[in-house]
Amino acid sequence: MSTTVAPDAPPPRVAATAWSLPSRAVAAASxxxxxxxxxxxxxxxxxxxxxxxxxxxxxxxxxxxxxxxxxxxxxxxxxxxxxxxxxxxxxxxxxxxxxxxxxxxxxxxxxxFSNWSTGHILTKSEAIEGIQRNSLVESAEGGAYAMAPARDEDGKLVLVLVDENTSKAYLGTRSGLEELPEGTARLNEVGEIEGSVPDVTLIPGDQLLSLDQELAGYTVPVGGERAIRPEGFDTALELAKSLRYDPQADTFTRIGDGVVYRDDERGSFVAASGAELEPGWRTGVGFANFSGVLNDPLVRDPFLRVLVWTFAFAILAVLLSFALGLFLAIALDKPKLRFQRTYRSLLVIPYAVPGFLSLLVWQGLLNDDFGVVNSVLHLSVPWLFDPTWAKVSIVLVSVWLTFPYFFLVAMGALQSIPGELIEAARVDGGGRWQIFRRVTLPLLLVAVAPLLIASFAFNFNNFGNIYLLTGGGPPSNDQSVAGATDILITYTYKIAFESGKGQDYGLASAVSILIFFIVATISAVTFWRSKSLENIA
Missing domain, CATH: 1.20.58 (Methane Monooxygenase Hydroxylase; Chain G, domain 1)
Incomplete structure (x- = not known):
């Protein structure tokens, strides 16, 4: 007599079910x-x-x-x-x-490789037009006109003008001045132009604000080095040119004394005395921006000062964060430690909170007058307003934000080190410091060295920490745009957008390229040197 045992039912096909939805989605899209x-x-x-x-x-x-x-x-x-x-x-x-x-x-x-900056944004033809407009000045012979902006049949802007002295009406265009028939346009009791001009439509008052930019560059030539220019929305003045442009020689001549302004091949018309006409125009200047960083004391000295502090900040932030994170990881790397998970969770909180929020909170905590740090510790330390203390504050806050990252990395790397190696070192008579220095740290650096290099590159360009905590301040003693705590990236930002003489995009771009080569060189050298650690593994 034989007993037949029914085979066990196959386990449910979880994997097939899990993959069915993506498969169906792909099939549906075919x-x-x-x-x-x-x-x-x-x-x-x-x-x-x-x-x-x-x-x-x-x-x-x-x-x-x-x-x-x-x-x-x-x-x-x-x-x-x-x-x-x-x-x-x-x-x-x-x-x-x-x-x-x-x-x-x-x-x-x-x-x-350009001179793009405040005063050198336009093309050359636009700059010449701008200089000609700026050269118009008032003269004793110049007249005053009541003005009403209007549009002709083609929609082009024209000016209906009435001479305040003679009450004659004129139509002003970019090509010249045309006298209108008597009675076509006149001034009413409040000094406004009224009437009907053939083929011209006066612009209503509620639309005048939209003409601000168009009127700013509008001139009506009247001959004899003179032109009429709007002054507001209802008045125009007859002005005399102080400069004459010669398109053949590509020069400007000052009419009063004959001073000649020539193209200096750097985007400006410059006289022999060094006087420069504005605006200039955007043009290529070769390596002039890079040369300025190296040779111009006004740029070189702040750049070198900021460069030294940038290295110091990046190195200190990385080393102190790594040292603190490694210390805490070793301290908590004990299997029987009570509340181990709680400690680890608490230490990760600074890394979990958004960095910009932490920086703004620390900016309030370190305030001189009402900051919690000074109040609780009964101190009067100018954390953010003294050059030295501001640098200390930036390093400490950067360590606060970064050490949880190295704590997590070091904790994972420590757990990957075989326990047999540590035990063998103890059997050989090695003390704790010797085991750490000769066994634990070298094996740890195999995994952590690339992250240290990446963290250095990140802190070298850590714009947020500097800008949100101190704004690059306090001001430096050399009166330059670079503050006491500015690093290269914030210094570049200030050159581009917050410079005292205006924006200098060309110089800022040159500095950013130098930053790239500095970081790339340091990273390449350190990665090459870190290859020796691979032999340990």
Whole structure:
């Protein structure tokens, strides 16, 4: 007699069920549905390309237009072809790489070799027009006019003018002054122009504010080195030119004394005495910005001071954070320690709170007058307003924000070190310090050294910690734009946006390139030196 045992039921296919949803999603996006989605996205891309092409053509950017058309056609060919399967996955990454890495680098490099700054933003032709407008000055013979902005049949801005002395009416355009028939335009009792000018429509008062920029650059030539320029919305003055431009010689001559201003090939018209006309124009200046960092005392001295502090800040922040994180990791690396998880969770809190929020809180805590730190400890330390104490505060706050990161890293690295090595070192008579220095630390650095290098590079450009805590202040003794706690990246920001003489984008871009090479060189050397640690492993 035999007994037949029924086989056990197979276990449920959890994996198959788990993978069924993604599989179904892929299947749903295949076939006609997938083709429709692909055509839809290609249509969006092509619509965007057409819109961009119209803008580029309107600005005469023919090279960029050719690149746009070629890229759009290539994308259509790749995604409509069944053979270009690998390119379909490479194209999105390549586009984002070009958009967010290559283009900004090329653009920043181009700016670094230009004089783009306050007073050198326009093109040369725009700068010449601006100088000519600025050269208009009042004279004893100049008249005053009541003015009313208007539009002609083509929608162009014109000025209806009435001479305040003779009450004659004129129509002013960019090409000249035309006298209007008597009675066409006149002044009413409150001094406003009224009447009807043929083929001209006066602009209503509620629309005048929108003409501010257009009127600012409007002039009506009247001959004899004179022009009428609006002064507000209802008045115009006849002004005399103080400078005469010679397009053949490309020079400006001051009419009063004959002083000649010539193109200095650096974006300005400059006289022999060094006097410069404003505005200038944007042009290439070669390595002048880089040369200024090295040779101009006004730039070089603050740059060197900031560079030294940047190294000190980055090194101290990394080493102190790593030392504190490693110490706490070793102290809590005990299997039988009570409340071990609680301690670890509490130590991670500074890392879990958003950094910018912590910095703003610390800025209040360290305030001289009402800060909690001075109040609780009964101190009167100027944490943020004395150059030395401000640097100490920045380092301490940076350590507070960073040590949890190294605590977690060191804790994981310590647990990966084989216990047999530690035990063998003890058997050989090694003390705690010897075991740490000769066994634990070298093995720990194998995993942690790349992170130390990355943390150094991060702190070298740690804009947030400096800007949110001290703003780069307090002011330095050399009266430069660089404050006592500015590092290179915040110094670059101030050059670009907060300089006393205005924005200097060219110099800021040059400094940013120097920062890149400094960090890249240090990182390359330290990575090369850290290879020796791999032999230990």
């Amino acid at each position: 076939g006609p549905v997938g083709l429709a989605l692909k055509l839809f996205f290609l249509a969006v891309v092509n619509a965007f390309a057409v819109w961009a092409a119209v803008l580029l053509a309107g600005e005469d950017k023919w090279a960029a237009l050719a690149v746009l058309v070629g890229a759009t056609l290539a994308i259509d060919a790749i995604y409509l072809s069944p053979r270009a399967f690998p390119l379909k996955f490479l194209i999105p990454g390549t586009v984002f790489l070009l958009a967010f890495q290559v283009v900004p680098i090329v653009y920043n490099t181009n700016i670094a």
